[in-house]
Amino acid sequence: MTFMNSFQTLDTLEVGGRTFHFFNLLKLQEQGRVDLSKVPFSIRVLMENLLRNEDGRLVTTEDIEAILDYDARKVPAREIPYMPARVILQDFTGVPAVVDLAAMRDAMKQFNGDPARINPIVRSDLVIDHSVQVDAFGVRDAYKINTRIEFERNKERYSLLKWAQGSFRNFSAVPPGTGIVHQVNLEYLASVVMTGEAGGRTVAYPDTLVGTDSHTTMINGLSVLGWGVGGIEAEAVMLGQPYYMLLPEVVGFKLTGRLAEGATATDLVLTVTQMLREKGVVGKFVEFYGPGLDELPLADRATIANMAPEYGATMGFFPIDHTTLDYLRLTGRSDEQVALVEAYARAQGIFRTSETPDPVYTDTLELDLGTVEPSLAGPKRPQDRI
Known part of the structure; x- marks a missing residue:
């Protein structure tokens, strides 16, 4: 792969x-x-x-000009091609995608082609969690019993996935019993900054994704851009096609202060959800900023980001900062990876500190974390807070 670099931005970082x-x-x-x-x-x-x-075909100079002219106060109805670095799948929606790829290999063989040419173009991880049932509980070996029954119950599915992982490039399956897909993504799969080889160069770039689950947005708490899409859209991305999207409006949510003793992340997310539902953020990005971020641990950020479908936004994004780096260390990412994330984010102008100027947003709202009170989700909708 060679880069067009029409805007002369290709640079190096040591x-x-x-x-x-x-x-x-x-x-x-x-x-x-x-x-x-x-x-x-x-x-x-x-x-x-x-x-x-940019390749002059899927991503053109006109597309880049459109986003360089971005003005949050007046966003045009202009479509751009977003090229996620990876796709995350859960078992109910991901297995059909694997079946489609297998069918494409069969078709390739029928036309006397090489079936091995059919592969995901971008990294694709399938995490098995939705189908797992609880047959045994309250006993010491419950985990082992449930995992064994799951493999027996869905033997045909696991035979397919084992074949797929051994046959397709850029595809992996995370077995049942490992964890919920969003937690696996947060703690293990996400890297915040990715690297790849292209044209004899090692290229660093932000971790981005789409996923086949509406709560894929949980990863926004770790500063990774991504959200849930349909199975057909995810398959298109797996095969190297863009995800076409309108230039989004971005609503800024300013956080100040710190949570009072006794207030939890659940209380905070219910308050945030209520405020954003009243504001109206459907089809928009929400981005969190302000001094309150320094008081918000990553677990709380992930909880807020996870609820983006409930408050109606495409995603709820938290920029890279020291809390991001601390979480990467906490979850066992290598010192080399953490150093790369920090160096890249600072060199790229995407690292947030307490001195970072506030960006210009389409609209804003503000919450003093100290005013958040213990509360319950409404009986039918989370925004109907009690």
Whole structure:
């Protein structure tokens, strides 16, 4: 793969004795093309995505011009091609995608082609969690018993997935009993900054994804851009096609203060959900900012991001900061990976600190965390808070 680099943003970054190439958004600022400090962090990630994937066919200079001209206060009804770095699947919606790929291999063979040419183009991880049932409980060996029954009950499915993992490139299956798909993504699969080889270069770029579950947005709490899509859309991305989307409006949610003693992440997320439902954020990005982020651990951020479908937004995004780095260390990511994430985010202008200027948003709302009170979800809808 070669890069077009029409906007002359390809740059290098030295981290831990290694050289990484990346598409530097700050070069756009040096050229006078954008004032990056005014651009929402989530839009900066999309900018990089288009710059890196420019090929003159799927991503054109006109697409890049459209996002470089982004003004949150007046967002045009303009479609752009988003090229996620990976796809995450859960078993109910992911298995049909694997079956489709297998059928494509059969068709390739019928036309005297090479079936091995059919593979996911981008990394695709299938986490098995939705189908797992609880047959045994309250006994010491409940986990082992339930896992064994699950393999017996769905033997045909696991035979298919074992074959797929051994046959397809860029595909892996996470077995049952490992955890809920969103938690596995948060604690293990996500890297925040990814690397790949292209044209003899090692390229660093933001971790981005789409997933076949509406609560894929939980990963936004770890500063990874992504949201849930339908199975057909996910398959298209797996095969190297863009996810076409309208340039999004971005609603800024400013957090100040800190949670009072006795208030929990559940109380906070119910309050946030109620406020955003009243504001109206369907089809929009929500991005959290403000000094209150420094008081919000990553588990709380992930809880808020997970609820994006409930408050109606496409996603609820938290920028990379020291809390992100601390969580990566906590969950066993390597020192080299953490160093890369920090160095890349700082060099790219996507690292948030307490001194970071507030971006310009389409609309804003504000919450003092100290005012959050213990509450319960409504009897039918979470925003009907009690």
